[in-house]
Amino acid sequence: MAKKKQSGGTPATVALDRAGVRYAVRSYEHDPAAQSYGLEAASALGVDPERVFKTLLVQAEDGLAVGIVPVDALLDLKAIAAAMGMKKVAMADPALAERSTGYVVGGISPIGQRKALPTVLDDSALGFDTVLVSGGKRGLDLELAPQDLLTATRGTTAPIARR
Template identity: 70%
Template sequence: MGRKDRGGSVGTPATAALTRAKIAYAVRAYEHDPAAESFGLEAAQALGVAPARVFKTLLVDTGTGLAVGVVPVDGTLDLKAIASALGVKKVAMADPDAAERSSGYVVGGISPIGQKRSLPTVVDVSATTHDTVLVSGGRRGLDLELSPEDLVRATGATLAPIARPAA
């Protein structure tokens, strides 16, 4: 995998963080449709990738601060499971404005990599069943493909079973 997109500059805090860490990644860009109901499923379809390999970044409020959950786009975040993985009693989904302020990214383009503030991060263990996974590159229509091990390294994440199938 290369470090640059041949189509020009795609510099985001996420790509800058990966480059600084000397982590190999591939830029996977697509034309974002503002009418898309699910940013993650849109990415999977546009890029021709199984939804189980595309991961969404969700911020939760632990009551004492924010944390990050990274789960497949074809599933949902299990709030009890991430609370347990973080060692807290319960969590709630973070307010979207708070998520944007904390991460420096816009909702639908929040990357787990290169956030303004380093937050506790948990990646769903299912990521390890794939050679590579895709996460947001820091804006809508831009994903980054990298190995699950490098995703964990880049985010300082722990692995835990925090996803459940979508209803």
């Protein structure tokens, strides 16, 4: 997989370029009427939804945290809380998520956020050579190795997805 640079890029691509991480830019025409941004991406890019991951923010006891799960799954709040050593978490308010990350809902990338947040990637990602995550705007995904995603986010893995 060749490293592709984008003119100007997004904070996510800039962060990956700075870190020397190999990735591929995968873009598609976003449909504003799409019911699910993640499933739209999987369909438009012709990729199994199990390989396309969505970025969700949770409100933890001591601030925000990031959960990354397949687009065809739900984030198990008890599982991510346990993975972070906490009793409970709740989904973050979308406006707070946007302010914290610098991205818009539907385009929140786990990479290149304004502030580094604790991040947990569902362990199913480790079963693939590459996965796709938002590149920082709707209609833009980045394909990279799960280990590179973990390196870029300083994340950990745990079984946090629920089907």
